[in-house]
Amino acid sequence: MARRSAPRGLRHQIAIAAAQLIAEQSDLSFAQARNKAAKRLRCTDQRQLPENHEIEQALKSHLELFQASSQATELHHLRESAVGAMRLFSQYQPRLIGPVLTGIANRHTPITLVLFSDTVETVAISLMDWKIPCQQRDVLLDYSHKKRIARTVFSFQAGTHQVDLLVLPNTDRHNLPLDPIEERPQKGASLNQLLALLEQD
Template identity: 35%
Template structure:
């Protein structure tokens, strides 16, 4: 009986975490879990759901409560993503994250991975095209060997395209052959090139 109760409570934390991530735009799974546990009156519990469990609840939440707006939102974000990918086509852009997966919220960034010999190439391109940007960095887990993963910082250029934020993470030119590990399930992140995103848009398909 205890195992069943623990499982139900774990699911409840996942459901509240999912709602917080959708409604408040929280992107950090751990932060969402902590806030959910606090709201449920168990801030110190160790019975926390996995990121994959929360992702599954996000899909359920959006289908139940956002079915009238979610397809249009994802369509709009993917249209903007395509425009950005066309602009940065010299850097072999790949779409990743919630816009690709169809779980984006109004708070979501459009996440593109670019590939260049140096980050300065992207910065110069932005300047030449008179695109104001903010430079920061993003942490990704990568597979250093068969048994070891490590966290690496990559430069990320933020700019605004219409009503949406675009995040350009710049990888080395040779890094196109592999993908960082997903924070959701620890597997290589899903990435899509321009033709694949255009196909998604034409099909109006949400994964």
């Protein structure tokens, strides 16, 4: 709440710097990019830190200004790769979330798919059966009612694109983690919805 009363100058600079970091290193979260940008600009006042939606707007402006000629093509390729991954993991009823869905993505942006499975091991076995080398990690996700829950992510390379598989239990099907920008439960896109988006690209 206190951040919103901060002067616009430094706050805006931090948002721009954070956006540049995300454009260059898409594996950074908004919080990580904000903290790095604040450190780079020697800001220690929490009131000066921009909200996620301010960083998102700065990122959108950055991509339009510096990567306009290539961003649309790269986004189309990312979505095509997402289609392939969603077809491969169709048994887990995948949903696309994140920047590749919202359109604020470049070639460095990972493709994030939600897979529904009551056991992480089932997804791990599928990856082994298909001989897909991957890395596994746990992430803390925010849910409604101020809940924070650890979930598992598998990451692998599909050509030049990184694919992150976020494994959620079936009970999460109608209660996805909160969107880091809007702070509301994410909806994600099904394969058919993504195909419709591709037709519009």
